[in-house]
Amino acid sequence: MAKESSAPVHRKTTLSDIAAGCGVSRATVSLVLRGSPLVNQRTRAKVEEELRRQGYVYNRAAANLRRRTSSSIALVVNELANPFFAEFAAGVDEALGEAGFVTLLGSTGESAQRQQAVLGSLVEHGPGGIILSPAEGSEVREVLSAVGSHTPVVLFNRELGGRLPASSHWDRLMLDNERGTRMATEHLIAHGHRRIAFFGGHDDASSSRDRYAGYAKAMQAAGLPIAPHWRVESKPTRTDAVAAAHALFQGEPKPTAAVCYNDAVALGLMLALHQRGLQPGRDFALTGFDDIAEAALSMPPLTTLSTAPRARGRQAAELLLSRLQDPQASARAIVAPVELVVRESSRTLS
Amino acid sequence: MAKESSAPVHRKTTLSDIAAGCGVSRATVSLVLRGSPLVNQRTRAKVEEELRRQGYVYNRAAANLRRRTSSSIALVVNELANPFFAEFAAGVDEALGEAGFVTLLGSTGESAQRQQAVLGSLVEHGPGGIILSPAEGSEVREVLSAVGSHTPVVLFNRELGGRLPASSHWDRLMLDNERGTRMATEHLIAHGHRRIAFFGGHDDASSSRDRYAGYAKAMQAAGLPIAPHWRVESKPTRTDAVAAAHALFQGEPKPTAAVCYNDAVALGLMLALHQRGLQPGRDFALTGFDDIAEAALSMPPLTTLSTAPRARGRQAAELLLSRLQDPQASARAIVAPVELVVRESSRTLS
DNA sequence: GGTTACATTTGGATCGTTCCAATCAGCGGA
DNA sequence: TCCGCTGATTGGAACGATCCAAATGTAACC
Numbered sequence: 160m161a162k163e164s165s166a167p168v169h170r171k172t173t174l175s176d177i178a179a180g181c182g183v184s185r186a187t188v189s190l191v192l193r194g195s196p197l198v199n200q201r202t203r204a205k206v207e208e209e210l211r212r213q214g215y216v217y218n219r220a221a222a223n224l225r226r227r228t229s230s231s232i233a234l235v236v237n238e239l240a241n242p243f244f245a246e247f248a249a250g251v252d253e254a255l256g257e258a259g260f261v262t263l264l265g266s267t268g269e270s271a272q273r274q275q276a277v278l279g280s281l282v283e284h285g286p287g288g289i290i291l292s293p294a295e296g297s298e299v300r301e302v303l304s305a306v307g308s309h310t311p312v313v314l315f316n317r318e319l320g321g322r323l324p325a326s327s328h329w330d331r332l333m334l335d336n337e338r339g340t341r342m343a344t345e346h347l348i349a350h351g352h353r354r355i356a357f358f359g360g361h362d363d364a365s366s367s368r369d370r371y372a373g374y375a376k377a378m379q380a381a382g383l384p385i386a387p388h389w390r391v392e393s394k395p396t397r398t399d400a401v402a403a404a405h406a407l408f409q410g411e412p413k414p415t416a417a418v419c420y421n422d423a424v425a426l427g428l429m430l431a432l433h434q435r436g437l438q439p440g441r442d443f444a445l446t447g448f449d450d451i452a453e454a455a456l457s458m459p460p461l462t463t464l465s466t467a468p469r470a471r472g473r474q475a476a477e478l479l480l481s482r483l484q485d486p487q488a489s490a491r492a493i494v495a496p497v498e499l500v501v502r503e504s505s506r507t508l509s
Numbered sequence: 510m511a512k513e514s515s516a517p518v519h520r521k522t523t524l525s526d527i528a529a530g531c532g533v534s535r536a537t538v539s540l541v542l543r544g545s546p547l548v549n550q551r552t553r554a555k556v557e558e559e560l561r562r563q564g565y566v567y568n569r570a571a572a573n574l575r576r577r578t579s580s581s582i583a584l585v586v587n588e589l590a591n592p593f594f595a596e597f598a599a600g601v602d603e604a605l606g607e608a609g610f611v612t613l614l615g616s617t618g619e620s621a622q623r624q625q626a627v628l629g630s631l632v633e634h635g636p637g638g639i640i641l642s643p644a645e646g647s648e649v650r651e652v653l654s655a656v657g658s659h660t661p662v663v664l665f666n667r668e669l670g671g672r673l674p675a676s677s678h679w680d681r682l683m684l685d686n687e688r689g690t691r692m693a694t695e696h697l698i699a700h701g702h703r704r705i706a707f708f709g710g711h712d713d714a715s716s717s718r719d720r721y722a723g724y725a726k727a728m729q730a731a732g733l734p735i736a737p738h739w740r741v742e743s744k745p746t747r748t749d750a751v752a753a754a755h756a757l758f759q760g761e762p763k764p765t766a767a768v769c770y771n772d773a774v775a776l777g778l779m780l781a782l783h784q785r786g787l788q789p790g791r792d793f794a795l796t797g798f799d800d801i802a803e804a805a806l807s808m809p810p811l812t813t814l815s816t817a818p819r820a821r822g823r824q825a826a827e828l829l830l831s832r833l834q835d836p837q838a839s840a841r842a843i844v845a846p847v848e849l850v851v852r853e854s855s856r857t858l859s
Numbered sequence: 860g861g862t863t864a865c866a867t868t869t870g871g872a873t874c875g876t877t878c879c880a881a882t883c884a885g886c887g888g889a
Numbered sequence: 890t891c892c893g894c895t896g897a898t899t900g901g902a903a904c905g906a907t908c909c910a911a912a913t914g915t916a917a918c919c
Contacts, residue, residue: 171659173905184869189907192510199867214657217510219633220570221905225874231634234614239602240819242802245595252589252614256627261634264584264612266602277606283569284581284611307564309521397802426806452592456776458808469590523875534899539877549897571875575904 172213181209192217229287232479235265235277236292241423242451243468244292247315250472251290258480260287269394271297278305288479292316295364299323311482315475318365328490330478332471336366336448339464339497340373343418343446346462347505348381352416352444356389356407358428359400360420367392367420370448374418389414393424400427401434408435415443416507422447422454422463429457429504444507450500459503466497510633522563531559542567579637582829585615585627586642591773592801593818594642597665600822601640608830610637619744621647628655638829642666645714649673661832665825668715678840680828682821686716686798689814689847690723693768693796696812697855698731702766702794706739706757708778709750710770717742717770720798724768739764743774750777751784758785765793766857772797772804772813779807779854794857800850809853816847 174192178185183202190198191206198206219230234251236244252262263286265277274294281289288311291302299321306312312329323329340357347355357374360367371390378385388410393403404427407414419425425447429439437443440459447454447463454461478491524542528535533552540548541556548556569580584601586594602612613636615627624644631639638661641652649671656662662679673679690707697705707724710717721740728735738760743753754777757764769775775797779789787793790809797804797813804811828841 171657171905174907175905185906186869186908187867190868193907197867202867214654216657217633218574218635218905220635221574221874222907223874224568224571224574224876225905225907227874231613239589239599240592240596242590242592242595245592246590248614249589249616252616256615256630259630261630262614263581264598264602264614265606266599280606280609280611283567285568285570304564307521307566453803453806456803456808457806521875525875535876536878536899537897540898543877547897552897568875571904572877573904574906575875575877577904 171218172215173218176213177206177209177215180213181205223285229285230259231261231263231284231286232476233263233265233278233281233284233286233289235267235274235281235289237267237269237294239264239266242453243421243449243466246451246468247292247472247475250469250474251476252472253469254473254476254480258476260480267294269294271295271301275301275305278302282306282310286310287483288312290315290475290479293319295361296320303327311479311486313475313479313482315471316366320363328488330482330490331492332475332478333492333494334366334466334471335494335497336369337373337376339448339499340370340418341377342373342497342499343448343462343464343505344374344377345381346499346501347416347418347444347446348377348383350444350505350507352507353383354386354389354412354414354416355383356391356414356417357385358391358404358407358417358419358445359393359424360395361392370418370420386410386412386414389417393420393427395421395423397423397427397430400424401431404428404431405435416505417443417445419445419447422449422451422461425461425463425504426453426457429461440504440506442507444505446505448497454500455502457504459506462502462505463500464497465500466495471495521568522565523568526563527556527559527565530563531555573635579635580609581611581613581634581636582826583613583615583628583631583634583636583639585617585624585631585639587617587619587644589614589616592803593771593799593816596801596818597642597822597825600819600824601826602822603819604823604826604830608826610830617644619644621645621651625651625655628652632656632660636660637833638662640665640825640829643669645711646670653677661829661836663825663829663832665821666716670713678838680832680840681842682825682828683842683844684716684816684821685844685847686719687723687726689798689849690720690768691727692723692847692849693798693812693814693855694724694727695731696849696851697766697768697794697796698727698733700794700855700857702857703733704736704739704762704764704766705733706741706764706767707735708741708754708757708767708769708795709743709774710745711742720768720770736760736762736764739767743770743777745771745773747773747777747780750774751781754778754781755785766855767793767795769795769797772799772801772811775811775813775854776803776807779811790854790856792857794855796855798847804850805852807854809856812852812855813850814847815850816845821845 174185174188177188267274271294290313292315299319308327314331391406393399432439447461450463450465454463524535527538617624621644640663642665649669658677664681741756743749782789797811800813800815804813
């Protein structure tokens with residue numbers, strides 16, 4: 160059992176109070192609440208009046224206990240303050256809300272350890288399912304031990320390390336990372352770039368590996384070599400990217416363009432370029448990934464790959480909801496397409 | 510009762526299973542789970558082994574039902590995708606998680622009607638309290654009828670319309686809106702501006718009225734008149750602001766600077782200025798409010814008021830948690846200070 | 860009037876936990 | 890031997906809802 164904590168709750172009015180208040184049984188009130196056609200019009204009206212009068216609020220926890228059901232879904236993301244995940248979460252919550260579910264929020268801060276704690280705490284609340292965007296470096300084994308094999312899971316955005324047992328069918332919703340960076344790289348090549356770096360992200364995350372792979376394939380297909388120092392890793396945050404960026408220019412030959420892991424590190428790279436006296440979009444071309452709102456507003460506006468995170472959120476929710484409908488259906492794996500959005504940051508050399 | 514929806518849940522192992530599995534009573538297992546000093550070391554070890562073996566997960570809902578407590582807090586914000594609220598939510602969730610509570614998420618999309626529905630659905634899950642950033646134009650009466658008078662509420666960011674009954678003490682956490690826009694206005698005046706507009710926001714929101722008041726007071730203190738067409742309202746979003754901005758320039762005399770309701774509308778105004786051939790920061794000065802991440806990256810970087818939304822989130826959570834400790838304490842109202850962050854967008858005329 | 864059919868209502872057990880009073884084992888002292 | 894005491898354990902009733910089989914009332918039919 161995880162850390163325990165609770166708040167006292169004032170005495171609320173219950174089914175029995177209503178029943179007593181208008182001279183029927185608890186069972187009847189329950190039927191009224193659930194809109195059963197069995198109850199007589201007259202008693203229904205009487206009960207509803209009493210419900211209003213006493214200000215009754217339904218206790219879903221008690222109902223769920225008895226019915227052995229759940230009306231909540233846990234959503235675990237890396238970092239809510241990241242606009243990509245914020246949009247995603249907004250989409251999830253929207254779709255879940257429409258379906259009558261409530262969202263339990265958890266945030267891991269990219270730590271596999273914290274993810275364990277958060278999952279542990281969330282499952283105790285008995286969610287009907289979990290939407291998980293895994294922290295970097297987390298393993299199937301860990302997650303499985305935290306959530307058990309009976310709660311449905313939808314994985315978003317990243318794969319987990321390790322192999323999933325055949326018994327538990329988890330659905331996945333991934334972005335077409337490889338295709339995205341391939342398009343971005345081809346775009347840069349088409350604009351005349353030959354020395355193109357891949358910047359940011361950490362290779363123990365599957366999304367980072369995939370994005371690198373797309374870049375590498377495009378380079379290979381064009382017959383272009385990749386210098387080792389053109390691959391610079393960083394945390395997927397702007398601040399970390401600024402610090403890491405200078406490594407790009409330590410060796411020869413220097414790159415003239417970079418495909419970045421995501422928009423955050425691309426924006427960080429832009430800052431670092433300014434610090435070095437290079438003007439992004441003129442002296443150096445770069446592309447991002449995610450198309451967060453800031454991408455259109457940066458200086459210069461950032462060429463990037465649009466992932467429509469809000470739509471992805473809705474999609475993840477729908478994936479989970481349909482899994483709840485049919486727990487035995489075979490696992491689905493959706494790869495959502497991404498779209499290249501060309502802006503000023505990649506308009507050099509052409 | 511709100512819209513009903515639920516997912517079937519697989520048979521989980523319970524206290525009784527554990528008890529049967531190692532030949533003790535349910536009560537003893539329960540004591541072990543809660544770390545009671547009453548149980549003997551030997552039986553404790555035996556029980557803990559069995560818990561591990563069967564992969565037991567604690568059912569907090571059942572426990573909360575019996576103990577008449579709650580271990581969740583509902584967080585209702587206007588729009589998660591707004592970075593200000595995303596940061597705020599991250600702060601809330603962080604602090605609640607540390608205290609062993611879980612966050613129930615709800616989002617209103619600035620609609621008082623939807624807020625009612627969301628609150629209705631959330632209270633059925635029996636949160637220990639609610640952190641609410643009210644939708645524009647929502648009333649005490651509505652909220653009270655949705656949440657009842659026994660669930661503690663922390664209001665953030667905006668006041669509700671109407672008067673709160675003395676019986677229910679709701680805490681508040683507001684930003685020092687008036688002081689913020691006063692500082693921004695004084696800053697613009699100090700840089701030589703005389704014709705300063707107030708742009709964006711809607712006056713049925715208390716935060717908007719307060720920010721306008723700060724602006725008006727600074728103008729008045731400096732003996733500067735305010736032309737009626739210098740007050741242009743808009744929804745607090747970038748897109749709506751772009752459309753509304755042109756009204757600023759319909760009458761004479763035209764303003765040379767604007768204090769904006771928040772960063773989103775300021776960024777929208779920047780776009781509109783560009784469309785009119787004016788360069789913000791050179792031909793026209795403006796300030797925002799919130800200091801969202803984009804503010805530092807816009808072109809030019811935006812002078813704004815920093816509200817530290819993540820810290821505010823933690824603060825709101827702490828306010829609620831201490832209320833749970835002492836439900837009878839008198840209501841607290843905190844006005845968080847804001848800080849003027851001067852960047853390029855306000856550097857004209859000086 | 861008695862039987863059947865139908866529409867409505869209901870008592871009591873139940874979900875998984877906690878609380879409480881009661882029980883039990885073991886031991887030392889009178 | 891009996892008593893009281895301490896430490897450990899336990900059965901059964903609750904929490905607030907739902908489920909189910911059974912009971913009730915009414916009308917219809919022969």
